[in-house]
Amino acid sequence: MGQSTEDWRDVIDELPTANTLPISLFSGISNTDSVNLNILNKNVSAVLDDLNEPYILCGLSLGSVLVLQQAIRKKPLLKGIIVSAAQFESPNKILLTIQDLIFRLMPERSYRNMNITKRQIIELVHSLRYLKLKDELSKVTIPSLIICGSKDRINLSASKQLSKIMNQSSLKIIPNGGHELNREQPGEYAKAINEFLVNRKFPVKM
Template sequence: MPIVFLHGLGQRPEDWNAVVSRLDKGSRALCPNLYALEREGEDYSSLYGAFEQYCDSLEGPLDLCGLSLGGVLALQYAAEHPQRVNSLALIGARASMPKVLMTVQNLLFRLMPADSFRKLGLEKGTAIRLCASMADLDLRPELEQVACPVLVLCGEQDRANRRAGEALARMLPQAEFRLIAEGGHESNKDAPEALSVLLTDFYRGRAAVQKI
């Protein structure tokens, strides 16, 4: 059963390496490059459609672990395909987008040099359009469709997303909320050891339940 790790906007698949290397040796990790998925447009809807096709091509059920943008994609897929998802781990993810923060994020993207995006395998214009297209995204009406256990995580220092994470856990049928010690928004990079401990406990617990 594969564990699919989904990076955030402004990250690369390699940003999961420090986490994956600390997981149990038997875990099968897949870290797709979200930017490289074949899609027809540069907005969120097109990206989700490409991600949906990617997941459908894998042997399931799947364990999905996503950070920020990756978490949003994983959450939507689990809501729309509950029979295909065994578990969810969501890090710094939201069910609805904060328009003020999204506007600020887009302004920052416009100020950043294009080379910063190309190093990630992404064009600056694509990042701006993708971010803008998420402003009205709201998955809250679909959350009751998520049938699997969910671990909602937030970095201890990620104050911008902590309340949203707590609220998300309350809205999901089978969810628990945990803080990542000393972690920020990109906890896979700034607190990989603490994050890997929480994920290991979650996946071991899931494996134990499935053996009963």
Template sequence: MKLILLHGLGQTSSSWDETKKVLNTSDEILCPNLYEWLYDKPVGYNTLYSELEKYCDKFDEPLNLCGLSLGGILAMQYCINHPDKVNSLILIGTQYIMPKNLLKMQNLVFRIMPYSTFEKMGFKKSDFIELCNSMVDLNFECDLNKIKCPTLVVCGDKDKANKKAAIGLRERIKNAELVIIEKSGHEINIENPTQLGVQLNSFLKNI
């Protein structure tokens, strides 16, 4: 079986490196670079999601999907649209109704960040802003009941912006459990990869 790790906005596939060292699973672990999916294509959330569908369609067996933030949103939508293709779902710091004010603040931060920061990720500054803008109206609240597989919702104890959404996901997804990871903010795979790996091992072992 495959375990697909989808990184967040502002991260790269290497953001999972330390977490992968802790994982103890027989699954083949895959960490696609989301920005590569936008190469020579219209920049936007819908393009990313379409590319995720193509990526997952290559595999015949049900998948274990894990995503942080943007990656979590993509994984969540895929599970909603293709429930028979997902064996389990892990959502880290994930929103199901996009917080418009938070996205606007994020875009303001992106605007003042140096271009070199984005170039390190192989992505243009303007594309980051465009991608954020394309997500403003996303709302999956009415579709969460379509998720039937075992689901782990994860949030950092310092991630105040996403903690309410984490609780909402646990309440709205039938087979969901919630884990709060201490000493971590939003980017748990970077800030506390060891504890994240421990929690993922425990979840995957019992599904």
């Protein structure tokens, strides 16, 4: 939320050996459509179902939630995942309430670059209240890289927990990194991804 595929450009530029495919989460959604996790998952699945070669998925924050949900579905061409600032259970209710209030107070023009309306973003945040992936993630066996910034205190604890829950997972904490690592430290973020690709010997699409 609050980003576009262009915000990943600096990271992608540092991945010379990867064939990347940025996915716009809100592409094709009109201002009158409903927006929740299930709908976004269907949109992502539609893109992935058109692929005919192995791939790994990478996502940050909301994107990481969608990546985890795709991993649970055990798609045969999905060979690995990279998630950062990841949540796998409903976030703290107080934090969600505060976030909801912030979105309600923000003027409509603040949402123009997101290709989504205030009503839709509030609906999407509300759907996070029902997130519950812990049990299913413990059964995921594909290689997984979990990244978090050392200063992203809201997501740091969840990232550490996730690394213990998931099989074949590794945890990378980026020093002095905040929440939006792709914007704040694209070089370090890409370095972590490249190391994962090299160590796991992935000849795949991202």
